[in-house]
Amino acid sequence: MTEVSIIDLLGTIVAALLTVMVLSYLFRDNFLFRFAVYLFIGAASGYAGSIAWHNVLKPGLIDPFFSQGLAGILDSSSIMTLIVPWLLVITLLLRISPLTSRYSGLPLALLVGVGAAVVVGGAITGTLIPQSLASMDSLNPAEVAPATGETGFERIINVLIMLVGTISTLSYFRFSTQRAPSGRADLSPLMEWVSIVGRLFIAVTFGVMYAGALSATIVILAERLQFLWTAVSSLW
Amino acid sequence: MSDVRCPMCSTPNPEDAEVCASCGARLKPLVADQPSPQGPSDWEEKPEPIEGEEPEEEDWLRRVRAEAESELPEEEVPEEAPEDAEAPDWLGRLREAEIPGEEGPPEGEVPDWLSAFAEEAGVEGEPTEAPEPDWLERIREQEALGPEEEVGEAEQEEEDWLARLTEEEEEPPEQVFKEVPSLEPDIDWMADEAEAEVEKLIEPEPEFEEPELAPIPSEVSEFKPTEVPEVALPEFEMPHEVEEPEIPPAPEPSDLEPAEIPEFELPEVELPREIEEVVEPRPSEIEEVIEPIEEEAPQVPALIFEEGEKGPPDDAPDLDLDAIELPDWLADLKQTAPPEKGPVEEGPPDLAPATLPSWLEAMRPIDTFRSVVEIEAEEEQIVESAGPLAGLRGALMAEPVVAMPRAASVSAARLEVTERQYAQAELLHRMVEEEDRELPEARAERGRLPFLRWVIGVLLILAVALPTVMSLQSGEGFPLPILRPRDLDPLFDLVERASVDQPVLVIFDYTPGYYGELDAVASPLLEHILTRGLRVATLSTQPTGPALADEMLSRLGENGQEYIHLGYLSGGPTAVQLFVASPREAAPKGFNLPEELERQTSWESPILEGVSRLSDFSMVVVITAGPENARTWVEQASPWKGETPLVMVLSTGAEPLVRPYYEALEPQVDAILTSLPAAVAYEQFIRSRAGAHTRWNAFGAGMLSVELILIAGAIYGVVGWLLNARRGKDGRRIG
DSSP states (O other): OOOHHHHHHHHHHHHHHHHHHGGGGTTTTHHHHHHHHHHHHHHHHHHHHHHHHIIIIIIIIIHHHHHHHHHHHHHHHHHIIIHHHHHHHHHGGGSSSHHHHHHHHHHHHHHHHHHHHHHHHHIIIIIIIIHHHHOOOOTTTTBBBBTOOOOOHHHHHHHHHHHHHHHHHHHHHHOOOOOOOSSSOOOHHHHHHHHHHHHHHHHHHHHHHHHHHHHHHHHHHHHHHHHHHHHHHHOO | OOOOOOOOOOOEOTTTTTTOOTTOSSSSSSSGGOOOOOSSTTTSSSSOOTTTTTOOHHHHOOOOHHHHHHHGGGGGGOOOHHHHHHHHHHHHHHHHHHHTTTTOOOOOOHHHHHHHHHHHHHHOOOGGGGGOOOHHHHHHHHHOOOOHHHHHHHHHHTHHHHHHHHHHHSOHHHHHHSOOOOOOGGHHHHHHHHHHHHHHHHHHOOTTOOSSSOOOOOTTTTTOOOOOOOOOOOOOOOOOOHGGGSSSOOOOOOTSSSSSSSSOOOOOOOOOHHHHHSOOOOOOHHHHHHHHHHHHSSOOGGGSOOTTTTTSSSSSSOGGGGGGGOOHHHHHHHHOOOOOSSOOOOOSSOOOOOOOOOHHHSSSOOSSSSSOOOOOTTTOOOBOOTTTTTTTOOOOHHHHHHHSSOOOOOOOOOOOOHHHHHHHHHHHHHHHHHHHHHOOOOOOOOOOOOHHHHHHHHHHHHEEEEEEEEHHHHTTSSSOOOOOOOOOOHHHHHHSSSSSOOOOEEEOOGGGGGGGHHHHHHHHHHEEEEEEEEOOOESSTTTTTTHHHHHHTTTOOOBBTEEEEEEOOOOOHHHHHHHHHHHHHHSOOOOOOOGGGTSOOGGGEEEGGGGGGGGSSSEEEEEESHHHHHHHHHHHHHHHHTTTOEEEEEEEEGGGHHHHHHSSSSOOOOEEEESSSHHHHHHHHTOOSSSSHTHHHHHHHHHHHHHHHHHHHHHHHHHHHHHHHHHHHHHHOOO
């Protein structure tokens, strides 16, 4: 047996043991389950740190110092690609101490501000406007859905379902209403019914998502049991 | 007669005016109008003695002294040694002067301070050549008469001496003043200054006619005319050394307003200790002088001492002669004086308690107002820091009184509450009560084993593991899907139409927990791509993504030839936008590069040749388990992908939230692949039996068991609800 196969065998055994330890949660929360979870969290964190060092920090901050030399560092083109990132990193590291944490506001503000701008801009142009337009589909039976090829009565039914679902779901989240002189704040009967329909759509959506998560879980369980059976079979 | 100058505004007023015509201040104090039993104090009304004029009261004083000496047995005089021991030196010398045979203090015993005065005054010569004081001359004349004559006179006048004494006391002050011996020439200047200061500070009693009041200095004019403290002093000729202490001491600057105190400096004179003790002004003495002034000003009720409270001393300490060691003959004289002739002690001021008007009484806070204000010691009082009272100590603080919580004395009008407000108040009240209510202690969980969970778990494990253990091949157990999902055709067409010259970008955006599902779902697509000869470049926004990509693709192709790893893209949505705009700058480093690309970047691989933008890829495939990652790529990549199709390989749970992007009129997702059945169908379509088929039976068995468990649970719930409803009906019938 070669060295690689021994390592693979040990890895398979460890993976099988860890799988069993996780499945032991079926009985109750126990030490084996917690040990496996902590081990996964630690290994994932260490692996992420290693990836960040080798893929981000070292090639972005360290390697340029050795590859470009002093002249390259002092070059004007290195200001934005090397000097500024180093300053931001150093100021962000000042957050370690409470005395100097206030100086880390600049890189944090830069991160939060740029991140928020990117997310909001993408949400508006990529989701809000296109999805709003998608809910305003034509009721012309002659139209054909480009993605699914639906047409005629089938497409109209789908368009109506989407329209009703969108309106009723949005109506469910409308909590403001006029208060009666008696002090009660009830929705009108029409809005009550629309809200109930919206609640049904929400329930169906969550049900589908739950069913999908359950289906995914069954597939994952099947993969793990197959792995265990393969590991056990390989030992014998 | 001269006008009376107002002590408040210095306006001259007629002598008989009661109040000032200018400011209305009272010119004649009410207290001063009361006749004093002892008559005016001689020290304050003392005019300048006229030189050469013979005092007219010498006889009465001689009689008084004779009486005093006659009452004492001659042999008792020397026995008062203890008192003599305590008596001051000057008094001892005075007594010695009374002893027959002695001519007064010897020359050598003249006090040093007196000698110093004489030297400073420029008086030269022998001390014996200096003119003897009048009082000393009178003593010698008295001694020349002989003790027998004095005793005889004393016996004759023993019965009515008090009457005469009273009459003498009631004589005009001018006569009394004449008896005051003239000051020594060398110290006249000091006496003049002292008396001038006394006149400045003390308003002369209007009862006595004063020839002419000296103009009051402006600094002293701030003081009101004061009631002269009444001194119970029998009229007698006091030695000069005793008279000086009776000069009212000048107020200390610290006790009065500093800016208004005239500064007069006496030459530093070494006074005898006895005189210094009396002359030294004390705050209590100043208060005695100022108190009558304050009585006329608006009074603070807290400063009025009520009954039972300890008030200020009635007599000023400096004027209480009991505290002064008097000569024994003077003390005896005082003792023999009839009580009714003695000084009448002034009782507490006869002040009626202030009565508030009814309307003011109604506004007065009742509960928390402190009727008695505790006056702190002067050192502890707060110095006012602002306002016109800045710098003063002990000013009444308005803020604490204002901020003091107190109950409203006036009942407020009834609050108008509407039904809505009442309902809101009730709701708030209930909410507060709900917060305050203690929750009942949770019942201790019984040590019941989770049999139901074990049963469900064992059923699922057996259902999933049984097909695997039985080595059932696909198609032997659960039937394979006959119908091909409608979503597969567009995806299959995209892969078939993709350009071989351009690589396919595959994004592995999921964690290892979803590897079992997404490996089975994405494997058919990647196999199809690689089968068609398309080259693959992988990328991940998850740190573990490159490893998962390598694990999957290593089974399907060859690293460096068919696929290349761009590695980890850090930064989330921002990095995604940066990558779609400029891929080479966003992901410069690769992952697990082949040996031929050692010390190089993944972009130098032939696979990525000619790729500088997102649209240079023939297809972008995003494999993700969460809708957030899918949405990020849709939102950020749509403006930059051009004609490059975007395909989503999703976990089953994320499909409902991503499908709208696919089924829109203008789809942002061009194809979608999700769930194991679709993957099996795709494998069937590409005629492959990879990972999806190997898990089909286990997946089918597991889903069947789940459905059975759900049905069993639903039946259990319905039956239980029916049973409860039936029990409720029976209960109501029985009830």
